[in-house]
Amino acid sequence: xxxxxxxxxxxxxxxxxxxxxxxxxxxxxxxxxxxxxxxxxxxxxxxxxxxxxxxxxxxxxxxxxxxxxxxxxxxxxxxxxxxxxxxxxxxxxxxxxxxxxxxxxxxxxxxxxxxxxxxxxxxxxxxxxxxxxxxxxxxxxxxxxxxxxxxxxxxxxxxxxxxxxxxxxxxxxxxxxxxxxxxxxxxxxxxxxxxxxxxxxxxxxxxxxxxxxxxxxxxxxxxxxxxxxxxxxxxxxxxxxxxxxxxxxxxxxxxxxxxxxxxxxxxxxxxxxxxxxxxxxxxxxxxxxxxxxxxxxxxxxxxxxxxxxxxxxxxxxxxxxxxxxxxxxxxxxxxxxxxxxxxxxxxxxxxxxxxxxxxxxxxxxxxxxxxxxxxxxx
Amino acid sequence: xxxxxxxxxxxxxxxxxxxxxxxxxxxxxxxxxxxxxxxxxxxxxxxxxxxxxxxxxxxxxxxxxxxxxxxxxxxxxxxxxxxxxxxxxxxxxxxxxxxxxxxxxxxxxxxxxxxxxxxxxxxxxxxxxxxxxxxxxxxxxxxxxxxxxxxxxxxxxxxxxxxxxxxxxxxxxxxxxxxxxxxxxxxxxxxxxxxxxxxxxxxxxxxxxxxxxxxxxxxxxxxxxxxxxxxxxxxxxxxxxxxxxxxxxxxxxxxxxxxxxxxxxxxxxxxxxxxxxxxxxxxxxxxx
Numbered sequence: 001x002x003x004x005x006x007x008x009x010x011x012x013x014x015x016x017x018x019x020x021x022x023x024x025x026x027x028x029x030x031x032x033x034x035x036x037x038x039x040x041x042x043x044x045x046x047x048x049x050x051x052x053x054x055x056x057x058x059x060x061x062x063x064x065x066x067x068x069x070x071x072x073x074x075x076x077x078x079x080x081x082x083x084x085x086x087x088x089x090x091x092x093x094x095x096x097x098x099x100x101x102x103x104x105x106x107x108x109x110x111x112x113x114x115x116x117x118x119x120x121x122x123x124x125x126x127x128x129x130x131x132x133x134x135x136x137x138x139x140x141x142x143x144x145x146x147x148x149x150x151x152x153x154x155x156x157x158x159x160x161x162x163x164x165x166x167x168x169x170x171x172x173x174x175x176x177x178x179x180x181x182x183x184x185x186x187x188x189x190x191x192x193x194x195x196x197x198x199x200x201x202x203x204x205x206x207x208x209x210x211x212x213x214x215x216x217x218x219x220x221x222x223x224x225x226x227x228x229x230x231x232x233x234x235x236x237x238x239x240x241x242x243x244x245x246x247x248x249x250x251x252x253x254x255x256x257x258x259x260x261x262x263x264x265x266x267x268x269x270x271x272x273x274x275x276x277x278x279x280x281x282x283x284x285x286x287x288x289x290x291x292x293x294x295x296x297x298x299x300x301x302x303x304x305x306x307x308x309x310x311x312x313x314x315x316x317x318x319x320x321x322x323x324x325x326x327x328x329x330x331x332x333x334x335x336x337x338x339x340x341x342x343x344x345x346x347x348x349x350x351x352x353x354x355x356x357x358x359x360x361x362x363x364x365x366x367x368x369x370x371x372x373x374x375x376x377x378x
Numbered sequence: 379x380x381x382x383x384x385x386x387x388x389x390x391x392x393x394x395x396x397x398x399x400x401x402x403x404x405x406x407x408x409x410x411x412x413x414x415x416x417x418x419x420x421x422x423x424x425x426x427x428x429x430x431x432x433x434x435x436x437x438x439x440x441x442x443x444x445x446x447x448x449x450x451x452x453x454x455x456x457x458x459x460x461x462x463x464x465x466x467x468x469x470x471x472x473x474x475x476x477x478x479x480x481x482x483x484x485x486x487x488x489x490x491x492x493x494x495x496x497x498x499x500x501x502x503x504x505x506x507x508x509x510x511x512x513x514x515x516x517x518x519x520x521x522x523x524x525x526x527x528x529x530x531x532x533x534x535x536x537x538x539x540x541x542x543x544x545x546x547x548x549x550x551x552x553x554x555x556x557x558x559x560x561x562x563x564x565x566x567x568x569x570x571x572x573x574x575x576x577x578x579x580x581x582x583x584x585x586x587x588x589x590x591x592x593x594x595x596x597x598x599x600x601x602x603x604x605x606x607x608x609x610x611x612x613x614x615x616x617x618x619x620x621x622x623x624x625x626x627x628x629x630x631x632x633x634x635x636x637x638x639x640x641x642x643x644x645x646x647x648x649x650x651x652x653x654x655x656x657x658x659x660x661x662x663x664x665x666x
Contacts, residue, residue, distance in 0.1 A: 100381035
């Protein structure tokens with residue numbers, strides 16, 4: 001229902017979105033995932049006609065969003081990052097205005113508005129001023145607005161940002177329910193959220209699409225099949241001796257399982273394309289050493305996400321972000337921006353790397369405190 | 379478009395702005411009619427209106443300041459862009475909503491000549507033609523205010539700049555008298571104007587050659603006039619300023635007691651031009 005071809009957006013010299021191409025089909029919940037500043041909001045703004053692309057085309061139900069905007073926009077309901085609410089109206093008035101603007105028949109406006117208010121559970125708030133509503137309720141009014149006019153596709157830009165955990169769960173349930181009757185495209189930088197709600201995920205990084213599939217498939221495609229982890233009960237020397245005999249092993253790390261004698265966790269890196277799991281089993285069994293666990297080491301979703309977003313980071317490094325390298329000198333910028341992922345990943349996600357990643361933040365507050373103390377001394 | 383028009387119109391009365399604008403205009407109109415027509419026993423309603431041009435300087439910025447600036451500040455413009463409605467429809471809906479608010483006190487003021495009839499003879503034709511002229515003056519100033527509002531996110535800046543722009547319009551004929559009347563001065567002044575227009579063309583179309591070409595043609599024509607018929611240029615710049623002055627044109631309605639079609643067309647053109655500029659300015663933000 002939506003075809004996007006070679007979508008590109010430049011702000012002056014800065015290319016924010018680079019040649020995105022994807023298709024959205026009916027009846028699924030799509031997740032649009034990427035770190036902050038990846039170009040998610042820019043892309044969604046272009047899909048909904050709020051921004052004009054520098055290059056590329058967007059076809060919605062056969063209508064180009066810029067050549068036949070009215071037909072194309074009728075098929076879309078959009079909730080921007082900040083819900084576009086008029087604070088001095090009540091939700092009911094506001095929704096009536098949106099319904100009328102979306103071309104709902106005059107006689108049906110009241111029914112349509114009541115229906116979406118029931119579905120988003122804001123019927124009790126209908127008469128209050130939006131100004132006086134909490135963030136969670138405002139978000140619901142925003143979603144209700146997007147649902148009006150029964151659009152085929154509902155686009156939500158970071159719908160749970162700034163909500164408390166209870167509200168987040170409620171909004172997620174609401175989105176899952178929306179998915180029953182509509183196609184939903186949801187942007188987020190929160191992985192857990194996307195994995196909880198979405199059927200299909202598009203990961204973007206630095207304005208590029210780096211993966212588009214179901215989450216399970218994305219993870220599977222990134223699984224390092226050349227790494228096996230085992231737990232074995234045996235003396236250290238025997239394990240080493242046995243593993244040295246097996247062909248194709250690049251290296252292995254042994255760590256003692258704490259509290260138990262002679263039980264070892266071993267992570268074995270193997271040449272690509274070789275599956276040594278069965279070989280390991282027979283070798284250890286025939287040597288009379290019990291294997292307690294044997295599995296291929298699967299990266300977590302987080303690792304997959306970081307890997308995908310930082311791989312592209314490395315690829316795009318030369319084209320843009322010259323400014324970024326300058327920024328990297330000033331320590332504080334490191335924490336918030338994408339290169340932090342790169343650091344994190346390069347370190348292999350071990351403890352040290354993680355510390356590096358947070359150092360600038362802490363060191364800054366430390367020094368602030370020191371300043372204060374010095375002040376007191378004087 | 380109808381939905382946005384209704385929403386905008388209601389919004390003026392949900393907040394103080396609509397009431398304040400109406401009350402202020404009627405208050406001042408009441409004072410002048412009282413002073414000139416009732417106490418002064420003068421039968422011309424249009425003369426009271428003549429003193430009220432200056433009131434627009436305060437009323438119009440209040441009316442227009444929020445129209446587009448606030449949408450941008452609160453990001454509600456994203457809603458309007460995502461609705462099935464063109465930018466032109468959006469701008470027109472807002473413009474007509476403001477015009478309707480402005481028309482309410484004008485409608486009430488239309489009763490004043492009828493009240494005056496109770497006390498003697500009033501020339502209703504000149505009174506209503508002047509009121510119509512006053513409405514058109516307001517309409518063109520509102521279009522200017524709408525345009526200014528589309529340029530900024532800040533309501534305060536929007537109001538102050540609109541106030542300044544209307545002040546300049548008001549002072550235009552006075553300034554025109556101060557401009558040197560020699561032909562070389564006019565030549566230089568027109569050249570500057572050509573540069574400014576050339577720059578505006580460039581900034582709107584981003585087409586360097588089009589702007590350059592238009593500028594060259596205009597400058598060549600100007601140079602031709604200067605070389606072959608210098609005397610035409612003498613005082614011409616100040617005449618053009620006077621001709622363009624929005625407030626001066628009110629005087630034909632009021633003091634000459636004429637229903638001046640040229641002025642009517644001029645007011646409508648200014649309004650249409652600035653509404654067009656507004657659509658361009660709103661649309662341009664989507665492309666940047």
